[in-house]
Amino acid sequence: MVFTLSVEKGRTAMSTAQETPGGEMQPWAEVTPDAARRLLIAAVEAFAERGYHATTTRDIAGRAGMSPAALYIHYKTKEELLHRISRIGHDKALDIVRTAADAGGTPAERLSDAVRSFVRWHAGQHTTARVVQYELEALGPEARAEIIALRRQVDAEVRRIIQDGVATGEFDVPDVPGTTLAVLSLCIDVARWFNVDGPRTPDEVGALYADLVRRMVGFKG
Amino acid sequence: MVFTLSVEKGRTAMSTAQETPGGEMQPWAEVTPDAARRLLIAAVEAFAERGYHATTTRDIAGRAGMSPAALYIHYKTKEELLHRISRIGHDKALDIVRTAADAGGTPAERLSDAVRSFVRWHAGQHTTARVVQYELEALGPEARAEIIALRRQVDAEVRRIIQDGVATGEFDVPDVPGTTLAVLSLCIDVARWFNVDGPRTPDEVGALYADLVRRMVGFKG
DNA sequence: CCTGAACCTGAGCGGGCGCTTAGCGTCGAT
DNA sequence: ATCGACGCTAAGCGCCCGCTCAGGTTCAGG
Numbered sequence: 001m002v003f004t005l006s007v008e009k010g011r012t013a014m015s016t017a018q019e020t021p022g023g024e025m026q027p028w029a030e031v032t033p034d035a036a037r038r039l040l041i042a043a044v045e046a047f048a049e050r051g052y053h054a055t056t057t058r059d060i061a062g063r064a065g066m067s068p069a070a071l072y073i074h075y076k077t078k079e080e081l082l083h084r085i086s087r088i089g090h091d092k093a094l095d096i097v098r099t100a101a102d103a104g105g106t107p108a109e110r111l112s113d114a115v116r117s118f119v120r121w122h123a124g125q126h127t128t129a130r131v132v133q134y135e136l137e138a139l140g141p142e143a144r145a146e147i148i149a150l151r152r153q154v155d156a157e158v159r160r161i162i163q164d165g166v167a168t169g170e171f172d173v174p175d176v177p178g179t180t181l182a183v184l185s186l187c188i189d190v191a192r193w194f195n196v197d198g199p200r201t202p203d204e205v206g207a208l209y210a211d212l213v214r215r216m217v218g219f220k221g
Numbered sequence: 222m223v224f225t226l227s228v229e230k231g232r233t234a235m236s237t238a239q240e241t242p243g244g245e246m247q248p249w250a251e252v253t254p255d256a257a258r259r260l261l262i263a264a265v266e267a268f269a270e271r272g273y274h275a276t277t278t279r280d281i282a283g284r285a286g287m288s289p290a291a292l293y294i295h296y297k298t299k300e301e302l303l304h305r306i307s308r309i310g311h312d313k314a315l316d317i318v319r320t321a322a323d324a325g326g327t328p329a330e331r332l333s334d335a336v337r338s339f340v341r342w343h344a345g346q347h348t349t350a351r352v353v354q355y356e357l358e359a360l361g362p363e364a365r366a367e368i369i370a371l372r373r374q375v376d377a378e379v380r381r382i383i384q385d386g387v388a389t390g391e392f393d394v395p396d397v398p399g400t401t402l403a404v405l406s407l408c409i410d411v412a413r414w415f416n417v418d419g420p421r422t423p424d425e426v427g428a429l430y431a432d433l434v435r436r437m438v439g440f441k442g
Numbered sequence: 443c444c445t446g447a448a449c450c451t452g453a454g455c456g457g458g459c460g461c462t463t464a465g466c467g468t469c470g471a472t
Numbered sequence: 473a474t475c476g477a478c479g480c481t482a483a484g485c486g487c488c489c490g491c492t493c494a495g496g497t498t499c500a501g502g
Contacts, residue, residue: 053274057490067451178429182407189410208399215436278460288481293461
């Protein structure tokens, strides 16, 4: 009678729906079957709390309500879990930035949108983001190389927006690569310090950071 | 004939001098005796490369040219090593910010100086800074509380400068605590991405970041 | 019913972990 | 010359790690 387990963790139990009532995309909906998804979510939580190396496979399996051996039916190693998490998270991050970069509007609008949504994700999904952004070095060489390539694409998208703004004269940026790096660094580090019990909502942090970045690129609006 | 070992690692072998030829303060000079310092430096390097949890006491002792047991003559546990590193590093960071904050000059000058030297330290000593800033969660509750108190003091110093600038009308900052947080987050994250083989020197990053922060606080210079 | 496939568990292997202990060599002080 | 203090090592203890494997349960198709 283990069957009721798939409903026990109600937060992630909706089997095919990808949208919450709030309209936010349900994360990890692409991970199937259900048991694999529950293990992956358990791993995200454990990795975010304790770090990859300090997390045991027994802990992950326990959080998912399974025995330690069950993990190895769905994933070959503990590292594969991290790889899958990192890959999905970086895909999402790239998607967020690319959507904003490809949208219409002035460079200032596109940059603000990109920063706002990128920061909102790092704050709202800070558990995932923490793993995605800070546990990179635990991956093996090949997996790490794959992830680094995705990060370079994120960097390229942001640099593109800033370059557009410089070209139109909207922005005043002496060092485009350096400023791009700083903007991304600023946004990513939100995942490290953001606290759900803190005074700011993800929306508020997104708005604040969009304004700060607007200033960094010398936009006079 | 182990005595020559103290000269083997020439970079840190000057026994009492605290200044390098370049005038930069020699880190870890306060740690004595020599064997304890060598172990601590080895730990910093290992923690920075692999992370606290992935580093073994055997690795630390090996890097210092000693047997695993030697570590426990100078430090009670592996965690005490991290604690000492974190404590000394945070003391140094606080000292850097406080020196700039207490110096004479306009708020803009003091903020630029603080950011420049703070960033220069995070870039130049990025090995240490990485451990200091990113391995905090590996500490036990009491040690962590002590370190967090130091971080709050750093935050208070930066906030003070920004508040001064707002008071004199030099700065235009709608959200002082939020901007303070962002400035510090930006500087700290340098330790994560800075690469010695990269295109920028610590001085250059410091100058770039001082300029970016000047923009963030709305200083029209 | 039977069967094969899918999924999961209990038990446990080999190994490396943090840390301890008994004892050795080298000192300065007597 | 002797001695305790100090710094260190070789050996290893007990534990828990990532991971495996034989076997049990469930379920759809025939």
